[in-house]
Amino acid sequence: MTQHTHPYRTHTCGDLRRDHVGREVRLSGWVHRKRDHGQLLFIDLRDDYGLTQIVTDVSSDIFPEVERVRVESVVRITGQVVQREAETVNPSLLTGEIEVRIQSFEVLSAAAQVPLQVNSDEDAGEEVRLRHRYLDLRRERMHENIKLRSDVISALRRHMEAQGFREYQTPILTASSPEGARDFLVPARLHPGKFYALPQAPQMFKQLLMIAGFDRYFQIAPCFRDEASRADRSPGEFYQLDFEMSFCTQEDVFNVLEPVLTGVFNEFGGEASVTQPPYPRIPYAEAMRKYGTDKPDLRNPIEMSFVTEVFRGSGFGIFAKAVETGAVVRAVPAPGASSRPRSFFDGMNSWAQKEGKPGLGYINFAADGTAKGPIAKNLDEERLAQIKDTAGVGDGDAVFFVCDKPDAAADFGATVRTKLGEELELIPEGEFKFCWIVDFPMYELDEETGEIDFSHNPFSMPQGGLEALENQDPLTIKASQYDIVCNGVELSSGAIRNHVPEIMYKAFGIVGYSADQVEERFSGLLNALKYGAPPHGGCAPGVERIVMLLAGEPNIREVVPFPMTQRAEDLMMGAPAEVPDSRLKELGLSIRKQPKRSAGGGPGAESQGGGASASS
Numbered sequence: 001m002t003q004h005t006h007p008y009r010t011h012t013c014g015d016l017r018r019d020h021v022g023r024e025v026r027l028s029g030w031v032h033r034k035r036d037h038g039q040l041l042f043i044d045l046r047d048d049y050g051l052t053q054i055v056t057d058v059s060s061d062i063f064p065e066v067e068r069v070r071v072e073s074v075v076r077i078t079g080q081v082v083q084r085e086a087e088t089v090n091p092s093l094l095t096g097e098i099e100v101r102i103q104s105f106e107v108l109s110a111a112a113q114v115p116l117q118v119n120s121d122e123d124a125g126e127e128v129r130l131r132h133r134y135l136d137l138r139r140e141r142m143h144e145n146i147k148l149r150s151d152v153i154s155a156l157r158r159h160m161e162a163q164g165f166r167e168y169q170t171p172i173l174t175a176s177s178p179e180g181a182r183d184f185l186v187p188a189r190l191h192p193g194k195f196y197a198l199p200q201a202p203q204m205f206k207q208l209l210m211i212a213g214f215d216r217y218f219q220i221a222p223c224f225r226d227e228a229s230r231a232d233r234s235p236g237e238f239y240q241l242d243f244e245m246s247f248c249t250q251e252d253v254f255n256v257l258e259p260v261l262t263g264v265f266n267e268f269g270g271e272a273s274v275t276q277p278p279y280p281r282i283p284y285a286e287a288m289r290k291y292g293t294d295k296p297d298l299r300n301p302i303e304m305s306f307v308t309e310v311f312r313g314s315g316f317g318i319f320a321k322a323v324e325t326g327a328v329v330r331a332v333p334a335p336g337a338s339s340r341p342r343s344f345f346d347g348m349n350s351w352a353q354k355e356g357k358p359g360l361g362y363i364n365f366a367a368d369g370t371a372k373g374p375i376a377k378n379l380d381e382e383r384l385a386q387i388k389d390t391a392g393v394g395d396g397d398a399v400f401f402v403c404d405k406p407d408a409a410a411d412f413g414a415t416v417r418t419k420l421g422e423e424l425e426l427i428p429e430g431e432f433k434f435c436w437i438v439d440f441p442m443y444e445l446d447e448e449t450g451e452i453d454f455s456h457n458p459f460s461m462p463q464g465g466l467e468a469l470e471n472q473d474p475l476t477i478k479a480s481q482y483d484i485v486c487n488g489v490e491l492s493s494g495a496i497r498n499h500v501p502e503i504m505y506k507a508f509g510i511v512g513y514s515a516d517q518v519e520e521r522f523s524g525l526l527n528a529l530k531y532g533a534p535p536h537g538g539c540a541p542g543v544e545r546i547v548m549l550l551a552g553e554p555n556i557r558e559v560v561p562f563p564m565t566q567r568a569e570d571l572m573m574g575a576p577a578e579v580p581d582s583r584l585k586e587l588g589l590s591i592r593k594q595p596k597r598s599a600g601g602g603p604g605a606e607s608q609g610g611g612a613s614a615s616s
Contacts, residue, residue, distance in 0.1 A: 006026070008026070008076060009026050009027055009076075010025045010026045010027075011025050011026075012027075012047055012048070012049035013027055013045050013047040013049055013050045013051055013052040013095070014047070014049030014050025014051075014052075014094055014095065015049070015095075016052055016095050016098050016100070017094075017095070017097065017098065018083060020081045020098065021081050021082060021083045022080070022081065023080070023081050024078065024079070024080050024081075024103070025079065025080075025100060026076065026077070026078045027045055027047075027052060027054070027076070027077050027079075027100065028047070028074070028075070028076045028077075028108065029045045029046050029047035029052075029074070029075070030046045030072055030073070030075075030118075030138065031043055031044075031046075031070070031071050031072060031073050031074075031075060031111075032044040032045065032046035032071065032118070032119050033071065033119045034069075034071060036067070038058075039058050040055055040056075040057050040058075041056050041057070041058075041063060041066055041067060042054070042055050042099075043055075043069075044119075045075070045077065046138075048143075050093070050094055051093055051095065052095045052098075052099070052100060053084075053090075053093075053095070053098075053099040053100070054077055054099060054100045054101075054102055055099050055100070055101055056101070056102040056105075060102070062102060062104070062105045065105055065107075066102065066105055069110070070110065070111045070112075070113070071111065071114065071119065072111035072114050072118055072135070072138070073107055073109065073110050073111040074109040074111075075105065075107050075108060076105075076106045076108055077100065077102050077103075077105050077106075078102075078103050078104040079100040079101050079102045079103045079104075080100065080101050080103065081098050081099075081100055082098065082099060082100070082101055083097065083098055084096070084097055084098060084099055114132075114135060115128055115132055115135070116128050116129065116132060116136065118135055120139075121139065121140075121141060124136075126565060126566075127565075127571060130563070130564075130565055130570075130571045130572060131571040131572055132572070133561075133562055133572050134572075137561065142558065144551075145547070145551045145553065145558055145559050146559070146561050148268060148550060148551055148559075149543070149544075149547045149559055149561075151268065152264060152268060152543070152546060152547050152550065153220055153239075153543060155263070155264050155267055155268070156220065156241050156260065156264060156546075157218075157220065159259065159263050159264065160218045160241070160243065160260065163216070163256055163259075164215075164216050165216040165217065165218040165243060165245075166214070166216065166217065166218070167217075167218055167219055167220075168209060168214065168217050168218075168219060169219060170199070170205035170206065170209075170219065170221065171199070171205060172198060172199065172222070173186060173196040173197075174196065174197055174198075174204075174205075175196070175197060175524070176195065176197040177197065177199075181200060181226065181227045182225070182226035182227060183197035183198065183200065183224075183226060184197065184198040184225075184226050184236075185197055185198075186198065187587040187588070187589055189586060189587050189588075192587070192588025198224035199222075199223060199224060200223055201223045201240070201242070201540065202219060202221050202223075202242050203459075204525055206219075206242060206243075206244040206538065207244065207497060207525060207528075207533075207536065208525070208528055209244065210244055210245075210246045210533070210534055210536040211528045211529070211531070211532075211533045211534070214246075215245065215246050215247075216243075216244075216246075217243060217244045217245075217538075218241065218242065218243035218244075220239055220242075220543065221239065221240055221241075221242040221540070222237055222238075222239055223237065223238055223239070223240060224236065224237050225238075226568075228566075229564075229566040229567075229568070232545060232548070232556055233556060234544065234556050234557060234560055234563050234564070235564050235565075235566065235567075235568040236563075236564050238542060238543070239542070239543040239544065240492070240540040240541060240542050240543055241260075241540060241541050241542075241543060241546075242538070242540040243256070243257075243538050243539060243540070244536060244538035245536060245537065245538060246534040246535070246536045247534050247535055247536070248535065248537050249496070249537075250438070250480060250482060250496055250537065252537075253482075253494060253496075253537050253538060253539055254278070254279070254281075254482075255277075257484065257539055258277035258279055258434075259277060261484070261486075261491075261541070261546075262274055262275065262276060262277060264546065264550075265432050265549075265550065268550045269432055269550055270430075271430060272431060272432055273430065273431050273432070275432065275434040275435075279434045279435055279436055279484075280434075280435040280436070281435070281436045281438050282296070282435050282436065282437055282438065283437075283439040284437055284438065284439050284440045285439070287437050288410055289304070289305075289306070290303040290304055290305075291303070291304065291414060291417065292304055292409075292410040292411065292412075292413035292414030292417060293410070293411075293414040294440075294483060294485075294490075295437075295483070295485050295489065295490045296435065296437075296485065296488065297418065297421070297427065297433070297487050297488030298433040298435055298487075299421075299427045299428055299431050299433050299487060300417060300418065300421035300426055300427050300488075301335070301421075301426055302332065302333055302334075302335070302417045302420060302421055302426065303333070303392070304331060304332050304333075304413050305330070305331050305390050305391050306328060306329065306331070306390075307329050307330070307331045307386070307390050307391065307401070308323055308327075308328045308329045310379075310386045310387055310390070311323055311329050311383075311403075312324070314378065314383055315379060315380070316375055316378040316379060318403070319361075319375075319401070319403050322403050322404075323403075326405060326406075327403050327404055327405055327409070328403070328404070328406050328409050329401055329402070329403045330402045330403075330409050330410070330413040331390065331391040331399050331400075331401060332399065332400045332413055332416045332417050333391050333392060333397060333398075333399050334362075334397060334398040334399060334420050334424060335393070335424065335426070336396060336397060336424065337364070337397060337398035337420075337424060338364050338365060338366050338395070338397055338398055339367070339396065340398075344423070345362055345364065345373070345398070348360050348362070348400065348420075348423075349362075351419065352416075355412070355415065357412060360400055360401070360402075360416065361373075361374070361375045361400065361401045361403075362375065362398055362399065362400045362401065363375050363376045363384070363387065363398065363399050363401075364376075364398045365388060365393060365394065365396065365398065365399070366395065366396070367395050367396045369395050375401065387399060400416055400420070402416060418488070431487075432486055432549065433486065433487060434484065434485065434486045435485050436482050436483070436484055437482060437485060438481075438482045439463075439478045439479075440455065440456055440478065440479050440481045440482075440483075441455045441475065441477070441478060441479065442454070442455065442460070442462050442463075442474070442477040442479040442507075443455055443477060443510065443511070444475070445475065451511075451512070452474050452475070452510060452511055454511060455479075456479065456481060456493070457479065457481055457493065458507065458508065458511075459495070459497055459498050459504075459525075460480055460481040460495035460496065460497065460498060461479070461480040461495070461496045461497060461499070461503070461535075461537075462477050462479055462498070462503070462507060463477065463478040463479065463480055464477065465503055466500070466502060466503050466506060469503065469506045469507060469510065470506070474510050479495065480495055480496035480537070481493065481494070481495040481496075482494050482495070482539075484539065484541060486549055487549060489545055489548075489549060490545075491541040491542055491545050491546060492539050492540050492541040492542060493539075493540075494538055494539030495537055495538075496535070496537035497536050497537055497538075499529060499533040499534065499535055499536060500529070500533075501526055501529050501530055504518065504522075504526065504529070505518055544556045544559055544560060547559040
């Protein structure tokens with residue numbers, strides 16, 4: 001008999017092949033599935049590496065013990081590798097040509113009745129899955145997602161190091177940020193009444209590293225934001241490939257990131273096609289005009305256009321009146337939709353109403369050259385021809401219209417574009433299409449106050465520098481800022497930073513900040529800039545969003561090992577949790593109870609447990 005030097009396994013459950021036939025082996029793993037065929041009992045034994053079928057027959061002394069074991073119990077078996085009969089070979093398994101006949105069997109850890117099925121993709125619901133996440137992660141799809149995440153992070157590191165970047169760690173306990181989302185605060189025991197904050201991003205620190213003379217920084221950085229859950233954003237924490245570089249232009253940043261993303265998506269994207277560098281550069285204004293969003297899915301060929309003037313003074317009174325009050329009309333082409341039945345157009349209208357809109361008007365340009373639909377009946381031939389020309393449609397196509405205030409029309413127009421792309425099956429699978437959105441406006445007009453405000457990142461370098469700030473209309477100034485987008489998912493924003501104090505004072509002055517206010521709110525960065533700062537810039541693509549795209553998952557929770565619920569709760573570990581009064585006293589804190597919300601608050605209204613107040 002073979003002497004085993006390891007107490008648990010000679011091979012993993014993914015190792016054994018036909019050339020192992022006749023060998024005695026030892027395996028350990030989880031009982032994935034049991035199949036009782038009367039005289040024979042089969043078990044699929046699972047570990048991190050795969051599945052191996054093991055078998056015993058009713059004449060064996062250990063048959064009763066094997067028969068009793070529950071699925072998900074951890075067992076150790078010793079046995080002989082045998083070749084399967086030709087008709088029982090499983091080509092979908094790497095180990096599918098063999099099985100192991102059990103000689104000895106031991107339960108290392110017995111499993112209770114499991115609350116969710118590990119050997120099935122049946123959805124057990126969010127609460128059960130997250131409360132028992134360790135079981136959820138045993139399921140093949142989830143297990144592979146988390147392994148993919150690890151492999152992607154390794155690849156990101158490898159690609160960045162190959163380009164001369166070094167990984168530096170930045171602080172987790174820092175000061176509260178005056179801008180952005182809500183911080184997670186940490187009470188400082190040694191400084192009663194004061195708080196640290198967990199970083200929303202390493203932004204300030206990575207800029208300080210550039211000022212300190214480090215040329216190329218990167219980090220797989222944890223970030224913490226106290227914000228609501230979304231399909232592409234996990235509450236609590238997330239990770240990003242954070243990088244910064246000195247003496248660089250916008251194109252230098254692009255030239256660094258493009259081969260990293262293309263390399264990773266080529267490596268882990270299977271047979272999917274991937275945009276090759278250089279990626280398309282789309283100005284913000286063009287993206288908003290064509291797609292209604294700064295996160296366009298370029299797999300969708302539909303491009304919108306403005307037909308506002310066509311409807312001004314037209315016979316279609318609803319649009320004509322709206323245009324006179326400041327509305328715009330966007331045309332959303334529907335290529336080839338003319339042949340669709342009336343139910344398609346009615347369905348689009350009903351869908352729009354469910355989205356909270358009055359409806360969705362359309363014109364159907366039939367193959368015979370006639371224009372059909374309620375809108376077409378109210379437009380003359382010249383206006384119909386203008387629509388066809390402007391929208392880029394012809395006979396056999398249709399066009400839908402969104403009429404609203406500019407921002408609302410852009411937002412819903414983008415939604416209609418996506419809906420039509422899906423309904424008309426225009427969005428191909430197996431493609432990753434990247435683009436950069438560039439030339440973001442530095443400033444915008446606040447519709448409520450009428451005041452000028454920053455449109456996005458206030459620390460971006462304005463294009464044209466100080467001269468532009470002093471001589472241009474602020475609403476015409478572009479920022480040295482860019483977003484990287486893939487298949488309609490924004491992976492990251494980035495910018496060339498404002499590294500000159502005088503430019504920063506002026507940029508903030510335009511939105512009403514005095515020099516003293518700038519000093520007070522941003523002293524940490526400003527003080528450093530005054531001692532010689534190189535031009536620098538960077539980007540920070542989200543790790544979870546990259547993995548989500550590669551895994552084909554619609555929700556970021558599916559690629560995070562231990563996510564929280566949508567209400568930012570960890571059901572498994574019981575966080576957030578109350579702490580003893582003695583601990584609060586040590587931290588100089590007390591809990592101030594807050595009154596419950598009235599019942600009239602609606603279904604979402606819940607009692608608030610209380611707020612913390614600091615005392616010395």
